[in-house]
Amino acid sequence: MTKDKLEKVAGNGLISRRHLLGMGAAGIGVAASNSVLGADAGINFEIPSWSRTPGPGASAYGGRSRYTEHLQRTHGAPNPTYPGGGSSRSPLQHLQGTITPNSLHFERHHAGVPDIDPARHNLVINGLVRQPLVFSYEDLLKYQMVSRIHFLECAGNSGALLRGGNENGTAQSLHGLVSCAEWTGIPLSTLLDEAGVLPEARWIAAVGADAASMGRSVPIEKALDDVMVALYQNGEPVMPGQGYPMRLFCPGWEGNISVKWLTQIKLTREATHFRDETSKYTDTQPNRSSYKFTFPMGTKSLITSPSGQMSLDRPGIYQVTGIAWSGSGSIRGVEVSADGGRTWADAAIQGHQLNKALARFTIPWEWNGGNAVLQSRATDSQGNVQPTRDAIIAERGTISFYHNHCIQSWGVGNNGEVTNIYV
């Protein structure tokens, strides 16, 4: 297919998503123009050494290619006043599809990762119930389970954008506190029914078995709706950094409320007002009142390629791709702009559009070698549209940094360098 036949659908080179299949472009830097012949390009067609010698045999637990070891989470240095506290960020710009590998799922810990022996771990349900109960890990494995694909996003993800700076930011450093997995576990309602919720119980207090015994309150309506006690993550037991042997999972809501290393559910009349729902994870507004219990994560998307600190090596056609999600439903559509939001084109959704899960979008774009500003804007099944950064700041100011779901702008310079910019 020649370039002049590609239908342009928005300013600065965005091409109709209908051309996706025909182009067969697979990733950044793949130009659709006729390439030079392989031999002329120096490609070696000798049989390589690995085709001449048998490799190692089967292994007990899979590792990855040594050529992909640069895919790493990033995390801060240890803080002596906050032992075990901190986060690690998923390398979003290197991932494809919608499922985050368990080893690269983001983490946020408040007192480190406990080394829990499942045989000595209990889940207690007490408080305003007819009969307080305790469940062993072995007990819970015998219950009928459900599997659901859901994103998880830290309330603090993307918060740095509100305060500006971060010119050298990447998709990972700015937005890497979001991941998506298939979670398998027991609907919390099953266990609560067994204990018998008393009518005056309006909240649950969920507590983890980490050194901080971190707790969060969840309204009973949510607890009886789609919350689960998750035991498996992408088919294997939940990773220690994600709460092994079990975590609460509250689909669509700020990540902190999906309490890891879950060991207690206490039914209460009111919210407990734990430290992590008063001092932290609250949003002070310009008038100095503060929002508490902001639960659903906003409708959001970002372009993961091209993204910050990448570079385009020559003018030509690139596959713009990214992820989108909403805490209130599925992703209905994603629009992409290459001219800083003046004109928009509909991206294609590549694969699933599941409830409260990541969706992968893609659209071809012809970079003409000039300046461009790439943005994406998600709309969810409830009609919620991702707002601009200016709109968020006008509404909420910059004192708070949690719950930011604004549009990300990646600037492409005429040298091909991609940077985090504000428009």
Add this chain to the structure above:
Amino acid sequence: MYKKSALSIFAVLVALCSLVVNSQERVRLGTPISESDLEGFDLVAEPDGTGFPSGGGTARQGKAVYDINCAVCHGANGEGTSGNTIIVGGDMQSEGPPLRTVGSYWPYASTVFDFIRRAMPATAPKSLTNEQAYQVTAYVLFMNGIVGEDTELNANTLPNIEMPNADGFIDRSHILSN
């Protein structure tokens, strides 16, 4: 006749299937316990006083406990050694971004006790006795000018403490979905 027996076999099969499903729904493996079993395990201390242990303490008693266990991170007077460790001072109406501490920001005194008991000191959480947790709570509130040096904090008095920013929060918990 043949049809009838096929139908009845079908009916039996349906009944068997629903039995299997029902029996799965009835899995009940929780072991009954009593609340008294959970003394020492259940650390949830609520704003209305639910869950607070017996005992109590004053700021005067808490100073020594604080100096030994807390000052290394939070400073001799709660001034902190890094942003997150400042626990005294601040003003929500200040001109620039407000310094949000226990004194200026936290809406309930119960949270101070609950957090100290479950999570502090950071290097050895749950190493304080309930008495010591009451005492340190009192001392932190005293440093913030919220209680007197000899005010006894216990399960009855602590829920009645009015925090300066108690009315500073807007509850959004009714928003389950946007």
